[in-house]
Amino acid sequence: MAISKSKIAIGLLVVGIFAVVFGTVLVFVGPIIIDDQIVKNVEINPKNELSYTMWKDIPVPFFMSIYFFNILNPDEILAGEKPMVEQRGPYVYSEKRWKDNITFHDNKTVSYQEYRQYFFEESMSAGNESDVVTIPNMLVLGASVMMENMPFPVRLVISAAFKSFKESAFLTKTVGELMWGYDSKLVDFLNSYFPGMLPVKGKFGLFAEFNNSNTGLFTVFTGQDDIRKVHKVDSWNGLKHVNYWNSEQCNMINGTAGQMWPPFMTTESTLPFYSPDACRSMELIYQRPGMMKGIPVYRFVAPKTLFANGSDYPPNEGFCPCRQSGLLNVSTCRHKSPVFISHPHFYNADPALLETVSGLNPNEEDHGLFIDIHPETGVPMNVSIKLQLNLLMKRVSGITETGKIAEVVMPMIWFGESGYIDGPVLNTFRTNLVILPMVMEYMQYIVIGFGLGCIIGAVALILSEKINSNRTSQPCRAVVASTLDNERTPLLHNSKD
Numbered sequence: 277m278a279i280s281k282s283k284i285a286i287g288l289l290v291v292g293i294f295a296v297v298f299g300t301v302l303v304f305v306g307p308i309i310i311d312d313q314i315v316k317n318v319e320i321n322p323k324n325e326l327s328y329t330m331w332k333d334i335p336v337p338f339f340m341s342i343y344f345f346n347i348l349n350p351d352e353i354l355a356g357e358k359p360m361v362e363q364r365g366p367y368v369y370s371e372k373r374w375k376d377n378i379t380f381h382d383n384k385t386v387s388y389q390e391y392r393q394y395f396f397e398e399s400m401s402a403g404n405e406s407d408v409v410t411i412p413n414m415l416v417l418g419a420s421v422m423m424e425n426m427p428f429p430v431r432l433v434i435s436a437a438f439k440s441f442k443e444s445a446f447l448t449k450t451v452g453e454l455m456w457g458y459d460s461k462l463v464d465f466l467n468s469y470f471p472g473m474l475p476v477k478g479k480f481g482l483f484a485e486f487n488n489s490n491t492g493l494f495t496v497f498t499g500q501d502d503i504r505k506v507h508k509v510d511s512w513n514g515l516k517h518v519n520y521w522n523s524e525q526c527n528m529i530n531g532t533a534g535q536m537w538p539p540f541m542t543t544e545s546t547l548p549f550y551s552p553d554a555c556r557s558m559e560l561i562y563q564r565p566g567m568m569k570g571i572p573v574y575r576f577v578a579p580k581t582l583f584a585n586g587s588d589y590p591p592n593e594g595f596c597p598c599r600q601s602g603l604l605n606v607s608t609c610r611h612k613s614p615v616f617i618s619h620p621h622f623y624n625a626d627p628a629l630l631e632t633v634s635g636l637n638p639n640e641e642d643h644g645l646f647i648d649i650h651p652e653t654g655v656p657m658n659v660s661i662k663l664q665l666n667l668l669m670k671r672v673s674g675i676t677e678t679g680k681i682a683e684v685v686m687p688m689i690w691f692g693e694s695g696y697i698d699g700p701v702l703n704t705f706r707t708n709l710v711i712l713p714m715v716m717e718y719m720q721y722i723v724i725g726f727g728l729g730c731i732i733g734a735v736a737l738i739l740s741e742k743i744n745s746n747r748t749s750q751p752c753r754a755v756v757a758s759t760l761d762n763e764r765t766p767l768l769h770n771s772k773d
Contacts, residue, residue, distance in 0.1 A: 584601040602624060
């Protein structure tokens with residue numbers, strides 16, 4: 277039996293109205309469902325396999341690239357001339373990170389220690405660990421500056437000790453020795469007579485204390501009670517603030533541990549984090565949007581004020597005593613050693629620093645640090661952190677090893693830590709946290725469009741049936757009208773003969 281158009285129209289109208297109502301509800305409820313799904317996937321919760329595994333074992337390839345500033349004119353520097361350097365590297369190390377001693381607390385926080393190991397990757401490097409480079413001898417030049425204000429006889433004793441151990445102002449060693457340590461009788465001497473001066477005992481190397489070490493005991497919020505606090509640091513080594521600096525603001529432990537951030541970021545958001553290596557909190561700012569393998573990201577970079585001195589940027593006054601902008605004096609957390617951190621090649625620093633050393637060529641592409649982060653989840657997709665280690669060196673009277681060295685903040689090495697999500701981890705992330713929310717978002721509009729189509733179709737059918745009905749009724753009206761006219765005609769007519 278054929279179904280009438282009116283019944284079809286009524287069916288389409290009902291379906292259409294239901295679809296429009298359902299789609300409209302999704303418009304308001306959908307974002308809540310999507311946000312709830314994101315919240316469940318980014319909070320630190322062992323029941324959530326995806327996010328917890330990413331947080332605990334960090335299944336992302338990380339690499340550390342080391343560049344040495346090889347000194348070309350050590351004898352001339354001792355005579356007071358301007359240092360000349362050439363960049364050597366990169367020497368690339370794969371980096372394994374994992375969290376251990378994980379303890380969840382009743383106040384929705386979790387404590388852990390993060391360990392790291394480094395493995396040399398010769399195939400990715402410009403040389404090998406047997407390459408020989410010349411850099412400032414931190415044991416001599418650093419100790420000399422630290423002893424500058426000691427009595428003159430003490431400085432003479434220190435100079436005699438340097439001579440007896442055959443230590444000079446500059447050190448020529450292999451990359452492997454400079455990185456991971458070499459035996460030094462001077463280290464034993466300084467530790468014996470000046471305990472606490474050096475951070476290590478035994479072998480001395482620039483990264484000797486980093487390999488197979490942890491970054492301290494972090495306690496961070498899990499976000500289970502407030503997703504806005506997820507990954508934010510509650511304490512570090514039991515401290516709510518540090519005491520390295522000269523102001524309350526500079527001593528604050530702000531932001532996260534530098535691996536993940538709270539979700540739902542905007543272009544007004546910043547990336548604050550605490551860095552144990554820099555002994556301070558730092559903050560990156562939004563630069564621009566972008567895409568990484570189909571995933572929308574926001575790029576955050578270091579502001580020019582990050583390492584500005586107190587004169588150029590008053591909030592940084594607490595990090596002083598300061599030199600030129602672009603240098604962070606970390607001597608207070610490095611056993612008083614005259615060490616400074618900067619961007620590589622003094623990028624974004626006072627141009628005067630470039631006049632003190634030949635061979636530096638700063639640019640944003642090679643030397644600027646950045647983090648590309650997925651704003652909806654707060655998960656970094658691509659990371660490139662670059663910092664430079666510098667040593668203040670100068671002539672110190674009584675210590676003849678310093679010669680006539682002109683006072684200069686001397687670049688020693690710079691390193692870049694990089695990592696990006698790829699492979700199965702990227703695919704899982706894209707599916708769960710990008711594609712599915714996107715499908716749900718589009719679905720609500722598809723449902724509304726389908727409903728409107730059904731309603732339009734129903735209206736079209738109703739109008740069509742009405743028009744056809746009108747056309748069918750026209751002949752009937754004509755017959756009726758003719759009949760009525762005939763009924764009005766008299767049966768007898770008067771005739772005129």
